[in-house]
Amino acid sequence: MSNSGIGNSIRRNAPVPMAQCGAACALEILSDRWTMLIIREAFYGVMRYEDMRDDIGIPRSVLTQRLKRLTEAEVLERMPYREEGERTRYGYRLTSRGQSLGLTLLALMQWGDEELRDGSSAIALHDKETGARLRVGLVREGTSEIPLSSARITPQN
């Protein structure tokens, strides 16, 4: 990625002000590591408060506050569920806005695997129909893009 029209001089300001930047807006919601880890849980289908807590070791007060914020931002939604012989409880799942964060989460995983874990990945990503292996990359708009809903994520063990 390179900038256009900058030449070799030192750039003094980002060409896009914070208020108009999609990334800066996104980061208002995805404000810390815990928030992305909660989204990771939701992607894997973990929906209960206690299960999230066990998985990521997040303090209660932080988890409560982040879930509230993600729900207000319409990234997560509360959802009733009932296990056999138990009363109805509430858990959290991704909204469609939350689901579309999948690409960012996968890009982050890919970077972590490639740059910090010597290329070893704990998951594999495949096209559900063709079985082809997938990755996150740049694509020409309107062509060759595979929707997230066509991808299957499988733990590799």
Add this chain to the structure above:
Amino acid sequence: MSNSGIGNSIRRNAPVPMAQCGAACALEILSDRWTMLIIREAFYGVMRYEDMRDDIGIPRSVLTQRLKRLTEAEVLERMPYREEGERTRYGYRLTSRGQSLGLTLLALMQWGDEELRDGSSAIALHDKETGARLRVGLVREGTSEIPLSSARITPQN
């Protein structure tokens, strides 16, 4: 994106433990909103401490600490520069590890633009050679992927 072999039951744990998860490892470094905003600055070629501070409104102590951490993690590197008539100073620029975070940053921008800014984007992403408009998406491994270095990012105004 969906999980395999989970059925309709409630998932109690993420299938990938934190220690083996590329995203969790990545988030050890990219631990907060400020960190990603600093990386955004570096992408746009802003390399000076004071310029970053002006752009993103980050407190000095936080900026100093985050720059140190990003340098230790080999995402940024210190680099001497000299402007006409001035002494040599040091700024920061992305290492190759840092540059490969471009995909994550672009995925985040795309999500922010599409989900939080009604689809309006302050930047356009084009293939340097063909001029084709690009976006971040899922691609079949080994095919149709366009390297980040082939992309040109242009502010739209």
